[in-house]
Amino acid sequence: MNKNTDAKDLELQISNYLSGNCTEEEKETLLAFLANNDDAANTFKEMSAVWAVSSIPAFAEMEDENLSLIKERISLSESPATILNQSRKHISVWLKVAAAVILLLGCNYFWYIYTENLTEVYTSAESPYEIKVPAGSRTNIVLPDGTEVALNAGSVLRYSRGFGIRERNVTLNGEGFFKVAKDEKIPFYVENNDVRVQVVGTVFNVRGYDDDNYVLVSLLEGRVNLTAVSGSVMMLYPDEQALYNKSTGRMEKMKSNAGSACDWLDGGLTFENVSFADIAHRLERKFQVKIKIESERLKLEHFSGCFNSNQNISDILKEINVENQYTWRVNGDTIFITDKKGGKIER
Known part of the structure; x- marks a missing residue:
């Protein structure tokens, strides 16, 4: 070109x-x-x-x-x-x-x-207005009130035509990083099917895809109030995270470097004691592939790791497999992962 x-x-x-x-x-x-x-x-x-x-x-x-x-x-x-x-x-x-x-x-x-x-x-x-982000992509938008939003792969953000006039409510299926413009008169709400986040002006990250079994809210600046459909409520302060389990309806507060939850903004990935099943979902969205884990045991295994934007899916799978627990094969756009039965990892 x-x-x-x-x-x-x-x-x-x-x-x-x-x-x-x-x-x-x-x-x-x-x-x-x-x-x-x-x-x-x-x-x-x-x-x-x-x-x-x-x-x-x-x-x-x-x-x-x-x-x-x-x-x-x-x-x-x-x-x-x-x-x-x-x-x-x-x-x-x-x-x-x-x-x-x-x-x-x-x-x-x-x-x-x-x-x-x-x-x-x-x-x-x-x-409503609807912004969809294709798999393998990220996008940045500015809402009418001046709020800056970054949306991760596979995310959908919706807001009404009256946004910023009578209310500031958005619904999110996916992952979004928000820098909310301060407005004491009109609170800002981020909602999905399970958790509602209320703020006035702050910086936070929400990960809540419909096909995940959890919602994770990470606060970088300010303060947020959380309300779950189960009735659980919680207040977060900087460098705190709230993990809501959709299956149990429980919400857990964790001390963490909330910034690590936002590494996706630069194309990176960080896993902290995350199940293989959850890792697979995140890799699918980032790399536009399908991953089939053919082992119930592996789905429940937990891993930690930090990967930069230069590492491809093969690099990530190899580093996670440091103990040689599994093998994988590729067929079209699908990766099949099974318990390792000996031999070298297939590519």
């Missing part, structure tokens, strides 16, 4: 990246190109916003039309004020898409200046 890359080819590359359909090599090439080409970087931002909007039910059926209108408006120098002052009887599709883009990118300036107009269009709608 070079400076003369065709616009259609660039859009195809970006589309493949956003949908998780590109190789690591293609991803690295694209990101390097974007870092050195401002026009391409702007195209990437615009397409990222459209991609996020297209996952919202209200816009899904108009995806192609929205994209065409966005490109048309981008090529014009019409100001947001001009667009928003159009007759309400003739509100264009672009206005709706532009407002959604503003929300998704956290453009607070436009959001608060044109609150009345945008609220009328959006807050009455039932469908």
Whole structure:
């Protein structure tokens, strides 16, 4: 990819990246190109916003039309004020898409200046905004209130169209790192099916995938209040973690270096006395593979380790297998792991 890359080819590359359909090599090439080409970087931002909007039910059926209108408006120098002052009887599709883009990118300036107009269009709608992160990817967003959120692979974040006006509630299936903008009048809530986290302004990490048997909340700064569906309540302070067991309904507080729970932000992985079954889930999301553990004993084995972003899945499996307990084989995108019966580890 070079400076003369065709616009259609660039859009195809970006589309493949956003949908998780590109190789690591293609991803690295694209990101390097974007870092050195401002026009391409702007195209990437615009397409990222459209991609996020297209996952919202209200816009899904108009995806192609929205994209065409966005490109048309981008090529014009019409100001947001001009667009928003159009007759309400003739509100264009672009206005709706532009407002959604503003929300998704956290453009607070436009959001608060044109609150009345945008609220009328959006807050009455039932469908929430939804940001999905493909397996093997991570993404960063800024919510309308200024809260910064990093989302890990396979995560889904949803929030209402009235977010930041009447409430600040988000639902999370997956893992997210939050730097919450302080607002004493409107508390911030992160909810999944099992635990509700309440904060005013703080920094914390939540790991709560639907297919895991636990929810882990790690606090770096400030204070959070936790309420579980089982009725358990807890308050956390910096460098404390809360582990909620979905099976038993119990919530346990642990002293820990909460920062280690956020190593995924740099592409790393840390396991502290974690079951092999849980490790397998995290490796599946990070490396876009399927892992089948063909041993009930191995699923219950616990391991600890710290791995950086340069280590691939083979490196990690080898280091975890320091006592030569298991062997593995690869078939397509699936890794089969069994108790070792002698011989060298298969690759």
